[in-house]
Amino acid sequence: MALQILLNVIVAFVWMFLVQNFSGQGFIVGYVLGLVALIGMRRFFKVRLYVHRVWAAVKLCVLFIKELILANIAVLKVVLKPKLDMQPAFFAYPTTLTEDWEIVLLSSLITLTPGTVVIHVSDDAKTLYIHAIDCNDVDEVVASIRDSFEKAILEVSRA
Known part of the structure; x- marks a missing residue:
């Protein structure tokens, strides 16, 4: 993948010199x-084109921003309620991720x-092991994490 990016940048610079256009x-x-x-x-590369991984990373970023906005709204609703009827919970989340960077990324997200x-x-x-401030159904939260963040991280690492 790094070789593909390097080749792409080299071609871009060669093009700039050929047409003598040194602008963006x-x-x-x-x-x-x-x-x-x-x-x-x-077909001459053994790995997939790097654009697939970049596109998967962009989709992961968009997913995180969407989840961030939705979670902020949910926490705001919990905080602004006159009566605190939240149900905090600790639960174990079994992950299928294997690489250290994947687990760190999932934990960070x-x-x-x-x-x-x-x-x-x-x-x-x-x-x-996760703590959620308002968790009515642990299985639903686990499925939500698996279907969103974990799936997107696997797509980035496997692309």
């Missing part, structure tokens, strides 16, 4: 031409989302 526009045109060339030569915090990661890194 010249770089972007060269970058797009380099990307088209990489797509044409993709969960902790950065208001209303939840990762308390501990088990020694074998297969279970995250």
Whole structure:
């Protein structure tokens, strides 16, 4: 993947020198031409084109921003209620992630989302212990994390 990005940037700079356009526009045109060339030569690479991983990372960022906004609204509703009828809970979240960076990213995304915090990661890194400020159904929260953050992280790492 790093080789593909490097080749794409080199093609962009070569294009800038060929057309003698040293502006941002010249770089972007060269970058797009380099990307088209990489797509044409993709059969020569053993790994998938890096654009797939970049696109998956962009989707993960958009997902996090969406979840961040929704969680802020949910916490605001809990705080502004005249009667505190929240149900805090501690629960164990079994994860299928294997790489250390994937587990750290998942833990960070969960902790950065208001209303939840990762308390501990088990020694074998297969279970995250989470505290949620308002959790009516633990299975629903576990399924929500698995279907959103964990799925998106797997897509980034496998792309």
